[in-house]
Amino acid sequence: MDDSAFGNVLVVGAGGLGCEILKNISTFSLKRIGIIDIDTIDITNLNRQFFYNADHIGSHKSKVAAHVLTNFLQNKVKINFYVSTIQDFSEEAFKSFDIIVSALDNVKARSYLSKLCIKYDKPLVEGGSTGYNGQSYLIWNLCDTECYDCRKKPTRDNFPVCTIRGLPTLPVHCIAWALMLFNSIFNGTSNSELIYKSISQWKLTDLPRAFNIDNTLAQTESNAEVIDISDNVKPTSEDVSHAIDDEDDIEFLMEENSPKKRRHSSVDFIAATHDKKRK
Numbered sequence: 001m002d003d004s005a006f007g008n009v010l011v012v013g014a015g016g017l018g019c020e021i022l023k024n025i026s027t028f029s030l031k032r033i034g035i036i037d038i039d040t041i042d043i044t045n046l047n048r049q050f051f052y053n054a055d056h057i058g059s060h061k062s063k064v065a066a067h068v069l070t071n072f073l074q075n076k077v078k079i080n081f082y083v084s085t086i087q088d089f090s091e092e093a094f095k096s097f098d099i100i101v102s103a104l105d106n107v108k109a110r111s112y113l114s115k116l117c118i119k120y121d122k123p124l125v126e127g128g129s130t131g132y133n134g135q136s137y138l139i140w141n142l143c144d145t146e147c148y149d150c151r152k153k154p155t156r157d158n159f160p161v162c163t164i165r166g167l168p169t170l171p172v173h174c175i176a177w178a179l180m181l182f183n184s185i186f187n188g189t190s191n192s193e194l195i196y197k198s199i200s201q202w203k204l205t206d207l208p209r210a211f212n213i214d215n216t217l218a219q220t221e222s223n224a225e226v227i228d229i230s231d232n233v234k235p236t237s238e239d240v241s242h243a244i245d246d247e248d249d250i251e252f253l254m255e256e257n258s259p260k261k262r263r264h265s266s267v268d269f270i271a272a273t274h275d276k277k278r279k
Contacts, residue, residue, distance in 0.1 A: 007031035008096060012086050012113060013103030014061040015039070016048045017129055021101055026069060032078040033069065034097055037062040038085050086113050094120065101125045114139055114148030
């Protein structure tokens, strides 16, 4: 590829995929690299997002990534960072880039970015990864390619543990988390990694069948088996309290869902219940 033809590259997203992309394009003879990301660095990012370390926790990904790249390239390439979502990003600034690389992790933002690139005739390299699998393709008017929304998306029938625990947005997420607590109490499972592994393998289509309810998510026949409860496990009140009333865990999740992270506010149902009883 002629690097000079695409001298100004904008990378949207500085997470796991974004770090890999930034590392790779830093070997090109580019004039300018732009980095957009509104998220802050969390301890859970450190095992795969190699631009960041423990000292960066709480800092914005785009800012830290720009700093790391600037030092690595010894100021040979101009690096701009933007603490923003792609939806809030200035279209004038967007037009100044020659090629756009997407490292986003949600459909809404990807769809918006695709439309923006088509509007201004910018080539977009769209990519994504899940587990050990990854895919990428080009979206560009010049090549008469399909846009992001034109491609049929597979219906997702599972969900990551981080969504269930940290940012549940559907009733089924809460059901899955309740099942994990139930399993930990009545099956005596104490190894959190095993619990998380079992949740990550559950499917949206399994839950309605397990509860014998009609649900629009149950679009396909499931092979889920009824949960087997061990007869010889009798949970004590201490076990239940440890599983449910972990105040440190509640405070952690409340902080994770704080407004500064652009997430919906969490509700502390335990505190709300106590307040209601006092009234």
